[in-house]
Amino acid sequence: RKEVEQDPGPFNVPEGATVAFNCTYSNSASQSFFWYRQDCRKEPKLLMSVYSSGNEDGRFTAQLNRASQYISLLIRDSKLSDSATYLCAVPAWRQTGANNLFFGTGTRLTVIP
Amino acid sequence: NAGVTQTPKFRILKIGQSMTLQCTQDMNHNYMYWYRQDPGMGLKLIYYSVGAGITDKGEVPNGYNVSRSTTEDFPLRLELAAPSQTSVYFCASKKGAGNTGELFFGEGSRLTVL
Numbered sequence: 001r002k003e004v005e006q007d008p009g010p011f012n013v014p015e016g017a018t019v020a021f022n023c024t025y026s027n028s029a030s031q032s033f034f035w036y037r038q039d040c041r042k043e044p045k046l047l048m049s050v051y052s053s054g055n056e057d058g059r060f061t062a063q064l065n066r067a068s069q070y071i072s073l074l075i076r077d078s079k080l081s082d083s084a085t086y087l088c089a090v091p092a093w094r095q096t097g098a099n100n101l102f103f104g105t106g107t108r109l110t111v112i113p
Numbered sequence: 114n115a116g117v118t119q120t121p122k123f124r125i126l127k128i129g130q131s132m133t134l135q136c137t138q139d140m141n142h143n144y145m146y147w148y149r150q151d152p153g154m155g156l157k158l159i160y161y162s163v164g165a166g167i168t169d170k171g172e173v174p175n176g177y178n179v180s181r182s183t184t185e186d187f188p189l190r191l192e193l194a195a196p197s198q199t200s201v202y203f204c205a206s207k208k209g210a211g212n213t214g215e216l217f218f219g220e221g222s223r224l225t226v227l
Contacts, residue, residue, distance in 0.1 A: 008153065036216075043203055043218035044156070087155060100146055100171065101216060103155040 006104035021107040023088030024070045036087040119219035126194040134189040136204030144207040145187040149200040194226045
């Protein structure tokens, strides 16, 4: 099983819609999770961190389901500017602590006018 | 504040050639990483470093080498380039260990091997 798995999409939604992506992870001991946003031909940038049950930032909500080992990203009132690829990331635990992140393949979102 | 700077941004190599992708950060971060991203795929870790003089392999290290002589610089060396190394390479840095902390990425280096 891969460390992190995401539905690649694409998700095509109209402006104003609510859309949700899921990301499953294999390591039940994981304590923190991250959503990165990557615009076309650009570098990934951190969107949200999730350390407990969830996190909310404006129109964006990230939720954690430890029992089923997945995290979700909910985007409300979608804007054209939300069009991007959303990458899920989980720390890779080593004896010296989490030194890097495992990234999912990303979910591509296109918001349509 | 420049953050993470990668050079070159674009490069075309012939099979068998060698080159070095440069990466420097001015945030005094201890941790630095090299990832590659193939079309439609996630980021795969090539090598990482937890500090000057310390490097370790990631998921896909074959065909690459790194060094970390200073805190700021983390070059990635490609020896005997192969078409399978055609990819976008991202350098990233993080302040320290633990499960917190944001990865800061450079703008990427797009490499084509023909």
